[in-house]
Amino acid sequence: MDSYNKIIRVSNALYNDGLEKAKVRDLSGAIQSLRKSLQYYKANTQARNLLGLIYYEMGEVVDALSEWVLSRSLEPKGNPAEKYLEEIQSNRSQLNAVNQTIKKYNQALLYCQQDSRDLAIIQLKKVLSMNPGLVKGYQLLALLYMEEGKYELARKELWAATEIDTNNGTTLRYLREVNICLQESHSKLGRKEKEESASYQSGNDTIIQPTNFKDNSAVMTILNLVIGVGIGVLITCFLVIPGIQQNAVSQAKKAELEANDSLTTRNQEIKSLENQIQELEKQIKEQENDSKDAQKIVDSYEQLIVAYDAFAQQNIQGAGDTIANVDPKLLGTQAKAIYDSLNTQVNEQYINAVYAQAEQDYRSNRFPEAVTGLEKVVQAEEDYNDGYAIYYLAQSYRQTGDMENAQKYYQRMVELHPGTSRARRSQQYLDEMAAQQPQ
Structure with missing residues (x-):
């Protein structure tokens, strides 16, 4: 019992630690403490309910429902988990939103595996709008x-993410890299701007201009305009038109992916739910x-x-019954020693008391009660009181109409004590019962 109580105390202490961390939005730390609490005592419903609430806060609705x-x-009556489940199940729009999320x-993960980062970003923005x-x-x-070099957006x-879970290790690691x-x-941008600028003195003023500044003449200006128009035409022919074509192809691929999205995601969702149900x-x-x-352990200790x-x-009779x-295999060392000592002291006195x-x-013609007591005595010591226990048991069974058991114990009386008057009477009863049986 000391070990059992110690396990319960450790589990409750870890639950309290998880609760304190959850109050300061250290959700990752709270999850670790609550999981340890459940490792010590799986039936700690307070820890399991709080773990479900934290999962729900972090958007992990399936994990929350599982807890x-x-x-x-584990605790069907008076459990807050029943209310949490009813609130989610009664809100069909929320369930649909969870499924869509x-x-x-x-699908975003699938796009990442296919190296379609743009489509993955679009999909994730939809996910976060539905599940912030x-x-x-x-x-x-x-x-x-970060993969695309957009570090400001990444930060x-x-x-x-840190506003939801302040101490998430993955978030903090990514933030440090960003x-x-x-x-x-x-620092690279500052060096580049410094290199691309130049300055000169005009009177008391310092004029800063790019180092590649050129003072074009009017002819050069016209030439540049002509060249610019030509370049614009070339860009239109070689870049804009192919870009439009490429965009059309991309839109067609995107439409194809979205057409297959429902079937692929449904199969993945069904498989995931089947695995979760099995678990x-x-x-x-x-x-x-x-x-x-x-x-069983508690019951054995209570009976002891x-x-x-x-x-x-x-x-003595109550103690023996x-x-x-008590199952001695379920007792601890000290309790087992108490059981052995008590069983030794009770056993002999118990048989005497039950037989009496x-x-x-x-002798008072209470034969059903006599059968109950004598069965206990014979089971503990078959030839108790020089066979009288067996003889009285056979007689009691005959008086209650149970001829099968009466015959069984009359036969044992004849075998154990041949030549005695009780054995001769037992044999007479056996012969009478044999004669009454149909041929």
Whole structure:
């Protein structure tokens, strides 16, 4: 029991630590503490409910639902998880939004694998507009911006993620990389501007102009205009028109991808949900087995305490009846020692007390009660009191009409004590019962 109570205390301490971290929006740290709490004691529904709320806050709705379903199965009555599940299930628009979020996020991942960063960015923006708390969505969008060198946009997304989860390790690592890249970019830009500028003195004024400045004449100006027009025509022919064609091709590919998007995402969603259902069923089964084992341990300790109390009050029969329900394999070292000592002291006195009561019931014609007591005595010591226990048991069964058991114990009487008057009477009863049986 000390070990069991210690495990409960450790689990509750980790739950309290997770609650404190959640209050300051250190959601990642809170998740770690709550998971450790559940490793110590899986049936800690407070920790499981709080973990579900944190997952929901971070946009991980499926993980939140999983924790609440497990919590409800462990504690069906008076559990706040029931209210959380009802609120989500009753709001069809919210459920649809969750499904769309999962679908679009998976599609964004698929675009990333296909190196279609532009389409992935568009998809992630839709995801975050539907689920503004999805931390991993901000992280993936920032990573795409970093790949394209758009560090300011990446930093903006990462700051949005830190407002939800202040101490997320992945977010902080990305943010540090972005700040380093921005510092390097600013220093390079400063050097370039310095190199591309020149200055000269005009009276008391300093004039700054680009180093490549040229003072073109009128002829050069006209020539430049002609060249510019020619270049514009060439750009139109070689860049703009192919660009329009390329854009049309890109739009066609995009339409094709969107046409296949529904089928691909649906298959992925179905597979993901099937895996989640299997995992939930496995966890529920483990929780049920753990709960049953824990209940067996508690029941054995309770039966041992009741038996000890009965023995202390000189209720030997009550102590013997109760200690028979104790499973010594489930007891700790100290409790096992108490059980062995108590069982040794109770056993002999218990048989004597049970037999005395059963014999009194037999002589008072209370045969069903006599059967109950004598069965206990014979099971513990078959030839108790020189075979009288067997003989009285056979007689009691015959009086209650149970001829099958009566015949069984008359036969044992004849085998164990041949030549005695009880054996001869037993044989007479056996012969009578044999004669009454149909041929």
